Amino acid sequence: MTQRAPLHFSLRKEGREKVTGKARYIDDLDFPGCLHGTTVRTAVPRGILKGIRFEGDLPWHEFTIVTAKDIPGKNYVALILHDQPFLVPTDGGRINHPEEPVVLLAHPDRHLLEKARRAVKLDVEALPAVFSIDDSLAKKHLIWGDDNVFKKYRVEKGDVDAAWPKAHLIVEGVYETGAQEQLYIENNGMVAVANARDGVTVWGSMQCPYYVHKALLPLFGLPEEKIRIIQAETGGGFGGKEEYPSMLAGHAALLAWKSGKTVKMIYDRAEDMVATTKRHPSRTRHRTAVDAEGKLLASEIDFVIDGGAYATLSAVVLSRGTIHAAGPYLCPNVRIHAKAVATNAPPHGAFRGFGAPQSIFALERHMNKVAKACGLTPEEFRRRNFIRDGQMTATSQTINEGVDMNRVLDRALEMSGYREKRERFARENPASKVKRGIGFATFMHGSGFTGSGERALGSIVGVEATREGRVRVLAASTEIGQGTNTIFSQIVSEALGVDESLVEVAQPDTRHVPNSGPTVASRTVMIVGKLVESASLGLKQTLLQSGFLSEGYDSAAFREGCAAYIGKHGELKSFSQYKQPPQIHWDDEKYQGDAYGAYAWAAYVAEVSIDLTTYETRVEDFVAVQEIGRVMHPVLAAGQIEGGVAQAIGFALYEKVVWKDGRMMNGQMTNYIMPTSVDLPPIRVAFEEVPYGYGPKGAKGIGELPMDGPAPAILNAIEEALTGLPQASGFGCNEIPFLPESLMKVLEKHRDSV
C-alpha cells in the first residue's frame, strides 16, 4: 500500500497548531487566580425541592454558592420554548430529571470543591416518574404540558386510506433505536468573567456562539452588547455542543457574577456523559402497501422520539426525522404521524443526523422486509421505487437535482462486490461457525435548516480586507474539526483570486463577527459558504467599481488596491445576507413543500461477520457512495464520511446507554464502548458530483449524511448472515444497538426451548 499525499489541496488551516499540541482548547487557557466551578444535581428523576443543606466539616464561607435565588434575570434557558430552568427554583421548585442542576459552587481548590459538592444535601419530595415512550404516550403520569407531547407533525400526501383496499400486499414492522452519546473527546467546558459594569464574557467549547448569547440575555437581563461569547478551539461537537453549552455558560457566568472572579467550569467525562444531551431514542411503526409489480402504493409511518424532560430542540429533531422518514422513494400516498414525548431523563438533543438516522434506520430495515415479502431482492425492490427527477417526495417537493439513485446504487454494489459476496456467503454460511452477510441502505439527507428555517435565520457573513491585502472572514460558524476554516479560506481564495495564505478566519466572537447561524444541519458549506462567496465577490466588486482594482489583477495589485481603498475610506468590508432561492416554498401548517434546498444522495454497503461462538458481530468491509454536489476538498470530505460511518457503526453495534430511573448508568468510556482502531473495517468512500446551483461552486451539505446509512446497512447484512439459521428465525433485527448480548438472548432462548 503506497500512500500519496494529496498535496494539491490546501492543508488544514489550523493543522500545524493541532499536530504540535499548540492549539489551545478551553481547559488549556490559563486564567491566573480563577475559581473552579461545579454543579450539585438532583439525583431523583421527579419531585419537589424542599430544602438544601450544607453539611460536613467544610469552610463553607470560602465558597461561592449560587442557587436559583441568585439569578439576576430570568431563570430559563432560551431556545425554542422557555421550559427549562438554569437551576431548579429553591422555593418548592419542580425537579424533572435526575441530573437537574440545583446549586453551583466555586472555590480555588478543585479537590475541596469536589468534597463540598458531595456535602450538599437536597431534601426532595419524590413524585412518580415516566421513563418510556409508551408510558409517556399513555399519560401514566402527566409530566409535561397537558399530554406529555412536546411537538406533533402530520404529513399527508395523496389518500392513504383509499389505497389499502387496492394493495397486493401490506407489510408492517416496528423499529427501535437507542440513545447515543456524542462522545467528543473534549468534554464541555466554559470560563466566565461577569460583573455589572462590564457585563458577561464567556469563552468555551461550543458550536453556536449566538445560541449561547441568546440564552444569556434573559438570564442576566443585560443589553446585547453586554454579553460576549467567544469560541475557543473546540474538540469535537457532533451536535453535543449545539444547545448544552448555553446551560454551562450560564452556570459559569452566574458563579462569576456572584464571586466577582473568573470562573472555570470543565466537566469531567462522567458528568459530561450523564448530564448532557444524547441522541433521541426512537420507535417507528411502518405499514406499507405495494402493488403486484412491487411498487409502493401507500405508506403509513408512526414516528415517536423520546425528548427527555424539557422541550429543548426536540421539535426540530422531530421535524428532520419526519421529513426523512419516507426516504428517496416515490410513494403516491403517504401519511406520517410524528411525536416528540416527555420522559424524566435529561433532555435528548442534537446529534449528527438530528432525527434522520432514527427514521432512516426504520425505513431501510422495513424496505428490506417489504422486498422480501414481494419476492424481490432488496436492490430490485428499490430500483422499482427510487424517486426520479420531476417526481414528488412525501412533502410534495418536486425533485429536480439531476441525481440518479440507480447510478449511485450501482456504483456502491460494484465497489463492494455485493452480488458475488451475497452468493458466496449464502453458499458458505451453512457449513461455517462464522456467518457472513452483506447488506445496504439507500437514502438522502437534506442540507441546511428545514423548510423556512434558513429564511427565518437570515444569516449574515462578512469579509474584511487589510492594507496588506489580507482578507479576514467574519462569521460565527465554528471550526469543530470538520474543516470550516479551511473551506472558508478556499472559497475566499477562489472568489477573489488571492492566495489562501492571505486569508484568515476570525475567531468566532459575538463582539466582532455577525450571526452566520449555528454550526449544525449540514449548512456550513452550502448555506454559509455561499454567503462567504458572495461577500467576497461583493468586496471585489467594491474595489473594481471604485477604480482601485482592474480585472486581471495579481496579488500585488490586490494588495495595492486594498491599501488605496482603505486609505481613502478607512475600512474595506463586505457583508452578505441569506436570501431564499425563489423556487423554495414551504408550508409550515400543512408540512408540505420544499423541505430542503438540496439533498445529498447515498448508497452504503456493509459486510458483516457474526461469530456464533462469541456472538460478536464485526463489520468487515464498508463502501460509502454519495452524491454531494461539488466536492469542495476531497480530503476533508472523505474525512467527514469516514468519521460519520465510524460513529454510525458505533450506533449500530457498540454504543448502548444503560438507563435506570432516568439516569445513565454507564457514564464512562470503560463501559460505554465506542469503536477503536481495531474495531472498524476499511471504509471506502466515493463521490458522485452533480453541482447544485445555490451552493458555493455547486457544493451541498455533507456533515450529517454518513450517520444515516450505516446502521440499517449493517442490520440488513446481519439479517442476511442469519438467514437459514433456524435458531434465529423470527428474529427481526429491528432494534439497535445490536450487541452480542442481543444475539445471545435470541439464540440461547431457542436452545433452552428445544
Add this chain to the structure above:
Amino acid sequence: MARLLDVLREEFKLTGAKEGCGEGECGACSVVIDGRVVNSCLIPVAQVEGAIIQTIEGFAMGDTLHRVQQSFLEFGGAQCGICTPGMIVAAVNLLERCPKPTHAQIREGLAGNLCRCTGYTKIFDAVAHAAGGK
C-alpha cells in the same frame, strides 16, 4: 497525590496532553516515559522520579515538524485535534518500536487512542506514509 498529567499541564504549562476520560481509556493524555507510551492521567507523579518524559511539545524541531506530524497534516489525520497530540505520541512510539508496520500493526499500535472524528482511516494513511509508504 498529583497525577503526571496535572503536573505537566499546570506546573509546566505543557497543555498538549489532554484529559479525555481520566481513567486511561482514551489515550488523549499519552506521553512517553522512558520509551514507553503511558496514559499520564493514571501516573502518580512520584512514580516518574528520574524518568525521561517526552510530550508532544518535544517532537517538532523549531518550525520543522516531525515526519509523523507532517504526515498527519498532509493526510488529514487531525480533525478536531483533541486526540491528535496523544495519537501522534503513540504513532511515533510505534514507529520507533516497529519501523515498517503492517496495516494490522498500525491498528493494534493505536488501539489505546480513541478518535471520534476521523474513523481512523486518515490516521492509518498518515502513519503508513510516515513509515515510508508501507
